Amino acid sequence: MSDVSTATEPATAAPPAGSPAQPTTGPATAVDVRGVSKVFTTRAGTVTALDDIHLSVAAGEFVSLIGPSGCGKSTLLRLVADLDEPTSGEIAVFGRPPRVAREARDYGIAFQQAGLLPWRTVTANVELPLELHGVGRRERASRAAELLALVGLTDFAGHFPHQLSGGMQQRVAIARSLAESPSLLLMDEPFGALDEMTRERMQTELVRLCAESGAAVVFVTHSIPEAVFLSQRVVVMSPRPGRISAVVDVDLAGAGERTDDLREDAAFFAAVTAVREALHHGTGTAVPTRGVDVR
Numbered sequence: 001m002s003d004v005s006t007a008t009e010p011a012t013a014a015p016p017a018g019s020p021a022q023p024t025t026g027p028a029t030a031v032d033v034r035g036v037s038k039v040f041t042t043r044a045g046t047v048t049a050l051d052d053i054h055l056s057v058a059a060g061e062f063v064s065l066i067g068p069s070g071c072g073k074s075t076l077l078r079l080v081a082d083l084d085e086p087t088s089g090e091i092a093v094f095g096r097p098p099r100v101a102r103e104a105r106d107y108g109i110a111f112q113q114a115g116l117l118p119w120r121t122v123t124a125n126v127e128l129p130l131e132l133h134g135v136g137r138r139e140r141a142s143r144a145a146e147l148l149a150l151v152g153l154t155d156f157a158g159h160f161p162h163q164l165s166g167g168m169q170q171r172v173a174i175a176r177s178l179a180e181s182p183s184l185l186l187m188d189e190p191f192g193a194l195d196e197m198t199r200e201r202m203q204t205e206l207v208r209l210c211a212e213s214g215a216a217v218v219f220v221t222h223s224i225p226e227a228v229f230l231s232q233r234v235v236v237m238s239p240r241p242g243r244i245s246a247v248v249d250v251d252l253a254g255a256g257e258r259t260d261d262l263r264e265d266a267a268f269f270a271a272v273t274a275v276r277e278a279l280h281h282g283t284g285t286a287v288p289t290r291g292v293d294v295r
């Protein structure tokens, strides 16, 4: 049995107006976003990319962000990753400010472009974050070997990025993001450039990797089926200014494990429909939302 429920409220209740943002929650909360807004100031004027975002992601939970192009998905991820700062509001990562979490190496990042260094071998790319943080040579080599086995690239350890396919490069990037055993993965369309078959295989691998590592994931995607296949919750955002318009709980436990068979299951289709309807509800359109892939 599927259990697909749609909430039109933010993932967590907003604090009463005027009350200060509460400090952090306990370690069971991977990401806590409270009343976050982001305004960019450009020569052409100001752009409110995010407006009053409240979102809480539990440790070990997989949450996807979906919404039309320009609704602020990447901006939200960048704020959590400490690549930019909110204009207002508070963010905590495992109870600490994003900067402290970054310095403590609480999270790994993987983006659409694999972002590998072309002059370094596969192994040396995976070792890079460990090297930057002073981990010794022997420990680095053993961790890289373990991770390459995990993503099925042991035989390519000595290759250079240009000798790999796009999917293989992305697997290297994911191995690199896992190098420091982060409790949180921040992923911005990591499979966006892959062909459909490779993409589905990578999704299945990611589900397995996350189950093994217990990492929480915040995953940006344009694909509804991808969001449903991967996530426990799908956060639907609306454009200009970016707000959370719905949160769809995806409980596919009754449909068995998240293997390829799930893609043919009625519960899976029901969840896809729930997300699609939440997206249309948010935009008031009956046609697919621009920038969202409903296949």
Ligand SMILES: Nc1ncnc2c1ncn2[C@@H]1O[C@H](COP(=O)(O)OP(=O)(O)OP(=O)(O)O)[C@@H](O)[C@H]1O
Pocket: 040, 041, 042, 047, 048, 049, 067, 068, 069, 070, 071, 072, 073, 074, 075, 076, 291
């Ligand atoms: N550095 C910046 N300076 C000015 N405006 C920005 C900047 N970064 C993002 N924006 C604006 O903020 C809004 C949200 O952008 P963002 O990239 O977060 O959207 P998105 O939902 O990830 O889009 P897409 O799905 O197309 O990747 C857009 O209007 C964008 O133009």
